[in-house]
Amino acid sequence: MSAPDPGDRPPGAAAETASQSRLTTALTPVLTVAVSLLGLCLLWGFAANAWPGRAFPGPGQVWQVLRAEAANGDLFYHLGATLGRVAAAYVVAMVVGSVIGVLLGSHRSADRFFSPWLILFLNIPALVVIVLAYIWFGLNEAAAIGAVAVNKIPNVVVTMREGARALDPSYAEMAAVYRFGLLDRVRHVLLPQLQPYLAAASRSGIALIWKIVLVVELLGRSNGVGFQIYLYFQLFDVAAILAYTLAFVAVMLVIELLLVQPGERHATRWRRRPA
């Protein structure tokens, strides 16, 4: 097909082509991702064909298990349980970590005193916290969520402490002169300045938390993706393990795309964008 001569185009065609090319540029990354994932699936299929066996199922088998688990409702029940724990631990970790981080970042002597504690907590392995939480507080939901949050809190504290150190005192002074209330100060002065740090802590937070949640479920809960994976590990059912893993990764990616990224775009709408 040859490109038409621009000379004999009807008026309006140029605009049409422009919108078409905009659509193409918008679709290209999506297309690339789709092709890339398809490539991975194909590679996996070939490998599974080359080394057949129960320990290495192909994508077709995993898909079958996924559909079966979805049809009997198990998949959504366990995904929901895990997602609930991820959300709860995330909220607890972000709130507690942010408050501690901002306090440390704005009080130097407190920071100096508590820094060694922070380093200690940063280096305690997640597994130790989980085991101790179950021993001390019993095999219950609060202990599970608390253990995950405690694993994440030191990271949030470190990030938010940096954020608090970078606060511009002139905004706080303006707020003091015009007698902003506490709530207004937090909402309109403090949080917008901390937003990039909150975003950074959230991103690394979600990634870390959902991995730890699986361990918590494996060790002491009777539902959730972690529990299912442990169950199928004992049954040596790799197809089911992969089915649950892929389903959960997909859910986390969707959350990232539909919740986290639009949220960040909304929070930074005031920044001047290159035209």
Next chain:
Amino acid sequence: MQPVGAVVPLRVDIAEKTFRSAQGVSITALQDLSFEVRQGEFACLLGPSGCGKTTTLRILLGLDKDFSGSFQLPEGGSNRIAAVFQEPILLPWRTVEQNVRLALPKGLRTKNLDGLFDTLGLAGMRSLYPAELSLGLARRAALARAFANEPAVLLLDEPFASLDERTAERLRHLLLTVWSARPTTALMVTHNLREALMLSDRIIVLAQRPAHVLGMFDVRLPRHYRNPQVMSDLLRSFHQKFPGVV
């Protein structure tokens, strides 16, 4: 003793203000600084750069409590204080209008601001973010924020610094317009003598650091009589009274 309910003028009596740096060097910024601003008067603090003008305003705004001496702000009625800082200090993540409204007390939050925005030429910019404003426009927004508050006292710290002369001149006229609509006890810091002569009822002349009052220069003439001819007379008599200043 003031009668109950009487409006007390702005009275400043700072014995000393000393900054101590981490290296142990100490700088005395203010020493025996005392003056008054009468009710409804527009006063200018005029002094050389670095003499301690911003330091004085920060003390009056309650941002610096580490000094010896005392000061008194007008009481009764609205006891609010409004400031226009050396930089506009608008919240970059809030629009111009949100910046103005957030600084208002709860009871005034929803008040009609059309007149004020119109006067200051900001009518079309209410929904812009500060990053989209020029410095001159940002300064106007800072003025709008201060005046919307209907304060009992207004403190301004070189609100026209680092603007080109034409923009500064327009802003001075705008300031006069909004101020005349509701004359408020005002204290403005400047090191621009012409600006002080054009705007103020009285000029408080400060000495080099540590700042103290060299003397007062009253400008009793109504502002609309201060044409270029009168201004040059005022300048001459100022220089006669304070030779070597500015």
